Amino acid sequence: MSFRFIQRQNFAVLNTVRLCSSASPLMANGNGHELRKLGFDSVSSPASYLLNSVRRIVSSSSMHGRIFTATSSSRGFATTGDSVQPFDSASDAPPRIKFKRLDKTAKHIMQILDKEAVGEVRAQREIPDIKPGYIVQLKVEVPENKRRASIVKGIVIARRNAGLNSTFRIRRLVAGVGVESMFPLYSPNLKEIKVLDKKKVRRAKLYYLRDKMNALKKH
Amino acid sequence: MIQPQTYLNVADNSGARELMCIRIIGASNRRYARIGDVIVAVIKEAIPNTPLERSEVIRAVIVRTCKELKRNNGTIIRYDDNAAVIIDQEGNPKGTRVFGAIPRELRLSFTKIVSLAPEVL
Numbered sequence: 001m002s003f004r005f006i007q008r009q010n011f012a013v014l015n016t017v018r019l020c021s022s023a024s025p026l027m028a029n030g031n032g033h034e035l036r037k038l039g040f041d042s043v044s045s046p047a048s049y050l051l052n053s054v055r056r057i058v059s060s061s062s063m064h065g066r067i068f069t070a071t072s073s074s075r076g077f078a079t080t081g082d083s084v085q086p087f088d089s090a091s092d093a094p095p096r097i098k099f100k101r102l103d104k105t106a107k108h109i110m111q112i113l114d115k116e117a118v119g120e121v122r123a124q125r126e127i128p129d130i131k132p133g134y135i136v137q138l139k140v141e142v143p144e145n146k147r148r149a150s151i152v153k154g155i156v157i158a159r160r161n162a163g164l165n166s167t168f169r170i171r172r173l174v175a176g177v178g179v180e181s182m183f184p185l186y187s188p189n190l191k192e193i194k195v196l197d198k199k200k201v202r203r204a205k206l207y208y209l210r211d212k213m214n215a216l217k218k219h
Numbered sequence: 220m221i222q223p224q225t226y227l228n229v230a231d232n233s234g235a236r237e238l239m240c241i242r243i244i245g246a247s248n249r250r251y252a253r254i255g256d257v258i259v260a261v262i263k264e265a266i267p268n269t270p271l272e273r274s275e276v277i278r279a280v281i282v283r284t285c286k287e288l289k290r291n292n293g294t295i296i297r298y299d300d301n302a303a304v305i306i307d308q309e310g311n312p313k314g315t316r317v318f319g320a321i322p323r324e325l326r327l328s329f330t331k332i333v334s335l336a337p338e339v340l
Contacts (some may be wrong), residue, residue: 140294167293175338177283177319178299185287189292214299 018147114163121164121186130168130185130195132156133201138170138183141190149191152181155199157206159185178214220286221252221301226263230282230302230321233315234269236261238279238303254281254288255324260303264303269314271305279303280310280329296322296340304332 081101099105121127130136134156141149154172157180166185183190221227225240238260243252252258261273271277283298290296298320305313312332321336333339 015236142323174320177302179291179320179340180297180299182287182295182297183339184293187293189294198235210299 045207046152111163114150117164127151127185130156130159130193131198132159132204132206133199134195135197135199136170137194137196138190140183141191154181154198155206157209158204171206171213173213173215176215178210180210198208221256221258221281221284222250225301226299227260227279227281228300228302228337229305230319231304231312232316232318233305233312233314234271235265235277235305236329237262237264238277238305239263241276244278245317253286254284255256256281257306257330258303263280277305277313278308279305280325280332282325282332288322288324304329306332 135154136156137151137153139149140152152170152172154170156168157171158169160167164186167182168185169180169182171180173179221240221243223240223242227238227240228237229235240252240260242259243249244257244259245252257278257280260277260279262271262273262277263278265271265273265275281301281303283300283302285298285301287295287297288302302319304317306329307313310329310331312329312335315335318331318337320338320340321333322340323333326333326339
């Protein structure tokens with residue numbers, strides 16, 4: 001059986017050598033460009049991959065030829081068997097590396113970055129949960145007012161979840177005029193957010209309050 | 220987004236109650252006026268016994284719009300009505316008092332209006 005194994009190994013070596021010779025003209029044409037486009041960066045070329053595996057096979061076979069006389073375990077074959085298999089199964093293609101569509105990976109990466117950014121801001125300041133219907137008091141820092149930050153108090157009428165760009169709208173009465181302000185939730189200008197009261201609402205967006213709580217509307 | 224034929228409330232005590240926009244001062248073919256723009260308006264409704272009368276053509280500056288005003292820091296302000304303050308050719312308000320909230324964007328060109336405002340947002 002050991003002789004058979006070595007025979008198989010040699011056959012595999014011959015095969016790979018033949019593959020190498022057949023692959024190199026393909027490489028010369030433009031196969032390399034395609035492979036590079038597909039992201040085949042880890043392996044410089046199928047030819048070199050083949051050469052590397054050939055080298056591995058030859059070294060292991062020579063090693064095993066010596067060892068096998070001593071032991072009769074078949075476990076030693078497994079490692080070399082693996083390196084032989086891809087070339088037995090595929091007739092002319094190197095082993096394919098699977099990868100996802102590039103825009104899918106990009107989206108995933110952006111999602112991770114977004115979550116990280118949100119986590120950073122949340123670790124720095126305490127941002128309570130804000131839902132529509134809450135009466136909220138904010139301390140907003142305005143660069144024009146170099147003195148104290150202005151206080152904004154009103155009811156949250158909407159909240160939009162978009163990762164780091166999540167925003168919420170506050171409606172309040174200022175000097176007899178209804179004013180709606182929209183703030184980014186993770187803005188560094190929001191120094192403090194305090195929830196004063198929670199009203200029971202059955203809606204996510206309370207735009208009906210524009211008609212209901214309108215001081216200037218003529219009835 | 221104030222355009223000709225838009226009715227605006229008057230936010231001062233000059234005597235007029237309601238204005239209708241006729242023209243936007245600025246570029247020749249300007250479609251809409253925003254907060255801080257000067258418009259030419261005609262008085263549609265006035266308080267009796269005041270210097271200003273109905274169907275008088277005057278200039279006004281827009282101080283509140285129902286269309287949102289976007290700021291550079293990402294915040295947005297939206298008022299419940301469209302309002303203007305009547306001004307003369309230099310930019311000084313005709314009235315002596317201003318009602319309602321005034322946005323900070325008017326601070327550069329119309330300092331007198333901002334100083335009279337009860338609340339600057």
